Amino acid sequence: METRIIVVTSGKGGVGKTTVTANLSARLAMEGFKVVAIDADIGLRNLDVVMGLENRIVFNMIDVIEGACKLPQALVRDKRVDNLYLLPAAQTRTKDAVxxxxxKELCDxxxxxxxxxxxxxxxGIESGFRNAAAGADEALVVATPEVSSVRDADRIIGLLESFGKTSINLIVNRVRPEMVRSGKMLGVSDVMEILAIDLIGIVPEDDSVVVSTNKGEPLAMTDVSPAARAFEKIAGRIMGKDIPLRDIDDLEEKGFLVNFRKLFGRRGGRS
Amino acid sequence: MGFLDRFFRRETPRKSAKERLQLVLIHDRADISPGTMELIRKDLIKVISNYMIISEEGIEMDLERDGRSVALVASIPVLEVKRKRSREGDK
Structure with a gap:
């Protein structure tokens, strides 16, 4: 198949870009695809620790770009999953090093x-983000249902569009269905209406993510937690599988009947 | 709290988040300050006044959301259309 280069971005920090990258990479590798995850956060690398590959790094992306090593030498192969590789960022350099x-040349x-x-x-929206997006054919924008995250995501989408990216999909991360239902938090439908781009997946808030990051073992590899299942579905959609986004209905019950049922202490009947 | 809010259709944190976002994004996307809007308004009045007499107090001008883009929508009440020879540039 033709190589698909996908940038994972968000504008705001701490919304789950690295978690999404690690898990989708792992999941697609488990599906039999040959996958490489590139850490484009030069100077603040983290994808290596989230994937649990930090002890096996010899060379990094800047070494490849500067010709200090060949590309295959810098790729860290994941021993747990076949066909999964990491191209780490340089930790002691700055974004200006590339x-x-x-x-773009590296991606190509x-x-x-x-x-x-x-x-x-x-x-951010500076050179680091622009460089990360430069070589990509597609973009995944990660946003949490918070005012600041959605605002930054909107800015990022505008910039990606101005770079000529046409395939931009949204992942809403860390959704807390209970809070959405009780009217305390933005729902996926609100975020979609505001950002007006295609939704490719919803990831619920899940303690397992913290545990997996602590262990350096992407959820997708072992776990069956709600977040792991969400990543599995997103990976499926990226592969082109028609997996309906019925999560929205599960996460946010709407309408008169549902409210009526709630009034009498009953749930909508969905599991 | 959530239950009562729903029942009485009160302003929930969810609703206010959505409304605040929609408002702030209109300005983020258009990148137009209220000051600039006022300048546009004055220039519009100047240009249109060359051709017609309009009600300056009746002008409604605002940025509106249209999917991912922003539209400048103006409603300008026309009081009278000027005759051609009374136009400024024709004197």
Whole structure:
């Protein structure tokens, strides 16, 4: 298949870009695709620890760009899952160590070698983000249902559009259905209405994410928690499977009847 | 709290978050300050006044959301259309 290069971005920091990158990469590798996850957050690398590969790094992305090593030497192979690789960021350099053109060249050199290339973008809208987006064909925008995150996501979507990216999909992360239902938190439908881009998945708030990050073992590899299932579905949709987004209905019950049922202490009948 | 809010259709935190976001994004997307809006308004009045007499007090001008884009919508009541020869540039 033709290589798909996907940038994972958000604008705001701490909304789950790295978690999404690690889990979708792992999941797609488990499905038999050859996948590489690139950490484009130069100077603040974290994808390595989230994937649990921090002890096996020898070279990094900047070494490849500067010609200090060959690309295959810098790729860290995941021993737990076949076909999964990490291209780490440099930790002791700054974002200025790479240009958009170099990043594009690097991404293009992976075409034909891999099925999927995920680029984990740094937060912000400066050069780091622009470089991460430079080589990508598609974008996944991660947002949490919070005012600041949605606002930043809107800005990022505008910028991606101005870069000429046409395939932009939204992941709403850390949704807390109870709070949405009780009117305390923005729902997925609210976020979608505001951002007006295609939704590719919803990830519920899940303690397992913290545990998996602590262990350095992406959820998708072992777990059957709600977040792991959500990543599995998103990976399926990326593969082109028709998996309906029925989560929205499960997460947010709406309408008169539902309210009526709630009034009498009954749930909508969905499991 | 959630139950009562729903029942009495009170303003929930969810609703206020959505409304505040929608408002702030209109300005983020258009990148137009209220000051600039006022300048546009004055220029519009100047240009249109060359052709017709309009009610300056009756002008409604606002940015509205249209999917992912923003539209400048103006409603300008026309009191009278000027005759061609009375236009400024034709003198």
């Amino acid at each position: 240009t958009s053109d170099q990043m 050199s992976l075409r034909g070698e891999f099925d999927f290339v995920f680029v984990d973008s740094p937060a």
